[in-house]
Amino acid sequence: MLMPPAPTQRTTWRTPAVIVVCGCLIGMMTFGPRSTLGFFLTPLSQAHGWGRDVFALAIAVQNLLWGVGQPFAGALADRYGANRVLSVGALLYAAGLVMMAYATNAAVLELSAGFLIGFGLSGCAFTIVLGAFGKLLPENWRSLAFGAGTAAGSFGQFLYSPVAVMLMGVVGWQETLVIFGASLLVVLPLSLALATERGAAPAPTAGPPTQSLRQALAEAFGHRSYVLLVLGFFTCGFQLAFITVHLPSYLIDRGLSNQVGGWTLAIIGIFNIIGSLAAGWLGNRMPKRYILSAIYFFRALAVVAFISVPASPIATYLFGAVTGLLWLSTVPPTSALVALMFGTRWMTTLFGFAFFSHQVGGFLGVWLGGIAFDRTGSYNSVWWLSVLFGLLSAVINLPIVEKPVARQAAVAV
Secondary structure, eight states, rough: OOOOOOHHHHHHTTOHHHHHHHHHHHHHHHHHHTTTTTGGHHHHHHTOOOOOOHHHHHHHHHHHHHHHHHHHHHHHHHHHHHHHHHHHHHHHHHHHHHHHHTOSSHHHHHHIIIIIIHHHHHHHSSHHHHHHHHHOOOOOHHHHHHEEEEEEEHHHHHHHHHHHHHHHHHHHHHHHHHHHHGGGGGHHHHGGGGOOOOOOOOOOSSSOTTTOOOHHHHHTTTTTTHHHHHHHHHHHHHHHHHHHHHHHHHHHHHHHOOHHHHHHHHHHHHHHHHHHHHHHTTTTTTTTHHHHHHHHHHHHHHHOOOOOOOEEEEEHHHHHHHHHHSSSSTHHHHHHHHHHHSSSSHHHHHHHHHHHHHHHHHHHHHHHHHHHHHHHHHHHHHHHHHHHHHHHHHHHHOOOOOOOHHHHHHHHO
């Protein structure tokens, strides 16, 4: 009779370094295609005679459903294992990209680019990866690993943006979507390193293991600092989604080439590697609420400067560099605050609810951008709205209290 291998034999290959590398590769490969979707707005709309509002609504639905699905995907990952959720999410995401390539009407576009990619992202994006990091890695690895996982997504944006422009010119926009869809199948073997089911030797958590999901949610939403964190995260989604989807078309409207938009998104991605790693590093050395407040404030200033100067490649690239430093650098301090306040038992779920707020902001940013342009011929009103939200979030994050909840403190004592 064959005996099952001992847990140590099954898990010795999953060292912290292997876990971080595989998680970062997943973050890169899942965030990359999604960050290029703005390049498909113009060719897809022209091919079918649609206004920009049709594409914008589909991507807005994607952002919203990504957020809606995130808490559920997080709960499933917390209960059944991150690798299972990552695999299912990658398959949905891949199917959505392929179907999007051959969408011939608005309903199919919303089903593919909206529903399938939205729910797919909720299961395979960096939020699930960060939750697995929180469970599998020792505490001294976590903050920097959160930054590395976020930076990996940014490297995906840096890598995929010029590749998308190149492939669209060589093989066509439809074939480019199919290629991106096929590449997501690599996530399935990589996800084995992030298995967090029982028996996978997760790192000890700060909270009691007997706490139920309902108790965790009641505790979090009754905690003022968590609510402030969730509200502030709304702005991050609004700004990022609007820029990702509408910036390439905004630049074309102002007389710049599609290549400028591609390289600007790539610059945002490469500089966000620096910003995300720096935010993770700083999170161990200064209050995380100050990091978040500074990010939102300087984002607002960057937008004001960008829309106030004449359009040029140099000004656009500078905006990309500054914005990149502040792009997803909100994620390491936000996820670290969730782990600090509530422990890691339900971390993926609780960060998922924060991310839902992020994606509601993303839905509004993309949707309002399309509506504003179709009605006024300009994106200016949405640019200024993003400035207002940035200033409000800079203020909202300041009162956050950075310490474990009373339950956690009692357990520690």
